[in-house]
Amino acid sequence: GAVVSQHPSWVICKSGTSVKIECRSLDFQATTMFWYRQFPKQSLMLMATSNEGSKATYEQGVEKDKFLINHASLTLSTLTVTSAHPEDSSFYICSATNVDTEAFFGQGTRLTVV
Amino acid sequence: DAKTTQPTSMDCAEGRAANLPCNHSTISGNEYVYWYRQIHSQGPQYIIHGLKNNETNEMASLIITEDRKSSTLILPHATLRDTAVYYCIPHGSSNTGKLIFGQGTTLQVKP
Numbered sequence: 631g632a633v634v635s636q637h638p639s640w641v642i643c644k645s646g647t648s649v650k651i652e653c654r655s656l657d658f659q660a661t662t663m664f665w666y667r668q669f670p671k672q673s674l675m676l677m678a679t680s681n682e683g684s685k686a687t688y689e690q691g692v693e694k695d696k697f698l699i700n701h702a703s704l705t706l707s708t709l710t711v712t713s714a715h716p717e718d719s720s721f722y723i724c725s726a727t728n729v730d731t732e733a734f735f736g737q738g739t740r741l742t743v744v
Numbered sequence: 745d746a747k748t749t750q751p752t753s754m755d756c757a758e759g760r761a762a763n764l765p766c767n768h769s770t771i772s773g774n775e776y777v778y779w780y781r782q783i784h785s786q787g788p789q790y791i792i793h794g795l796k797n798n799e800t801n802e803m804a805s806l807i808i809t810e811d812r813k814s815s816t817l818i819l820p821h822a823t824l825r826d827t828a829v830y831y832c833i834p835h836g837s838s839n840t841g842k843l844i845f846g847q848g849t850t851l852q853v854k855p
Contacts, residue, residue: 675845721785724787
């Protein structure tokens with residue numbers, strides 16, 4: 631299957647700082663990318679949908695000013711967690727797709743805010 | 745999106761077939777049934793999908809009932825590496841890639 635890569639795999643940051651997570655589709659052009667969050671022992675929760683070149687669409691209850699999403703090219707989307715707090719500690723996962731493929735997921739980024 | 749019901753957990757002996765059921769009685773006519781799995785601390789992995797015919801690939805088989813209200817994922821010879829949470833997700837082509845995850849089934853393959 632197609633390869634989607636996330637970077638970093640894990641990150642520890644201080645409370646109040648911002649963290650950027652990258653999601654790249656390595657062998658196909660992703661017209662749409664999705665960002666999910668997963669807390670321990672819970673399922674994946676969709677945060678937002680991003681289409682290349684346009685503003686992201688956020689799910690209800692997700693703060694768009696806190697979780698900044700940029701999808702500047704067909705192979706890269708970024709999620710920036712601004713002014714992170716301990717409650718933002720979670721496993722963040724991206725997926726990528728285009729009209730011809732099913733969704734492929736990155737390996738996830740474990741964020742710990744201390 | 746259609747709602748799904750899956751058993752919370754299942755055990756399977758290594759080398760035996762694992763049969764994972766899913767009820768999706770409210771699935772609409774244009775929704776496929778997708779199966780993904782998530783091994784601990786990794787991103788989900790695509791397994792298989794189907795509309796109404798049974799499907800088979802190198803990973804698994806998918807059996808969909810004639811009324812499409814339920815399906816079964818079959819791993820023919822489970823290995824320890826198949827231990828994971830398995831998600832059944834009805835998904836229409838109009839929402840390309842936007843997957844809504846339920847709670848899934850935790851499959852534990854035992855030696």
